[in-house]
Amino acid sequence: MVTSCHIVVEGNPVVVYASRNGAPNRVLPILEPFLEKFWQERETCGEYGDTPECLVAQIVVRFGYEICEDDFSNLRVGVNYAPEVEYIYFIRMNRQINTLIPSDEYRSNPNLGIKACREFATESC
16 A cells, blocks of 8 residues: 655654554554564663664664565655655654644745644554
């Protein structure tokens, strides 16, 4: 299914873009266990420095394999928001994931980022 999305990590300017498989019922069952393991590894190692940077890197590498389905042209990393995305997954340093939907304002000016999005009401998948 062609549903594009962004993954954004609090404290990091990087915007991860996936051009397909971005619906919550596809992303959250992969992202939630991935993040749980990421936070556990951080606690086990006692490593908390550079967490946003480490998380983005691991999302690109580990999570990328899951969502790209062996076609990495589906995945990009940059600092610009795309106007066409249908969902934005905002990962907070308090370990929460917010699933956001871009507003019309976002679509006309994606540089507004998550400030121009609204919360998508969903339960964990």
